[in-house]
Amino acid sequence: xxxxxxxxxxxxxxxxxxxxxxxxxxxxxxxxxxxxxxxxxxxxxxxxxxxxxxxxxxxxxxxxxxxxxxxxxxxxxxxxxxxxxxxxxxxxxxxxxxxxxxxxxxxxxxxxxxxxxxx
Numbered sequence: 001x002x003x004x005x006x007x008x009x010x011x012x013x014x015x016x017x018x019x020x021x022x023x024x025x026x027x028x029x030x031x032x033x034x035x036x037x038x039x040x041x042x043x044x045x046x047x048x049x050x051x052x053x054x055x056x057x058x059x060x061x062x063x064x065x066x067x068x069x070x071x072x073x074x075x076x077x078x079x080x081x082x083x084x085x086x087x088x089x090x091x092x093x094x095x096x097x098x099x100x101x102x103x104x105x106x107x108x109x110x111x112x113x114x115x116x117x118x119x
Contacts (some may be wrong), residue, residue, distance in 0.1 A: 003028070084108045 003025040006018055077094045081087065084096040090110035095117065100106050107117040 084110075084114060090114075 004021075006021065077091075079094050079096050081096050081098050084090070084098055087096070090096070092109075092111055094110070096108045096110070097105055098108070109115050109117055
C-alpha cells in the first residue's frame with residue numbers, strides 16, 4: 001500500500017495517529033529499500049559467481065587448446081608462421097601456415113624450394 005501524504009494546515013493539532021502514520025511510512029520505506037538492496041546484492045553475487053565460473057572455463061579451454069596446438073605442431077608437422085620465406089632451415093616434412101595480405105591463410109611446404117599448397 002502506498003503512503004498517503006497528509007496536508008498539514010496552520011494551527012492544526014498534531015495528533016499521535018498522524019505522527020505514527022509518518023513513522024510507519026518511514027519504517028515501511030526503509031524496509032522496502034533494504035529488501036531491494038538485498039535482492040540486488042544477491043543478483044550481483046550470483047552474476048559475479050557466474051562470470052567467474054565462465055572466466056575459469058574459458059581459461060581452461062584456452063590452456064587445453066594451447067596444449068593441443070603444441071601437440072599438433074610437434075606431431076603433425078604444422079607450423080603457424082608470420083612469413084615462411086624468412087625461416088632458417090625449413091624442414092621438408094612441415095606444412096607452414098601463414099596469413100597473407102588479404103587475411104587469407106595459405107599453406108606452404110618446403111621441398112628443395114617453397115611450394116604453395118592448394119593454389
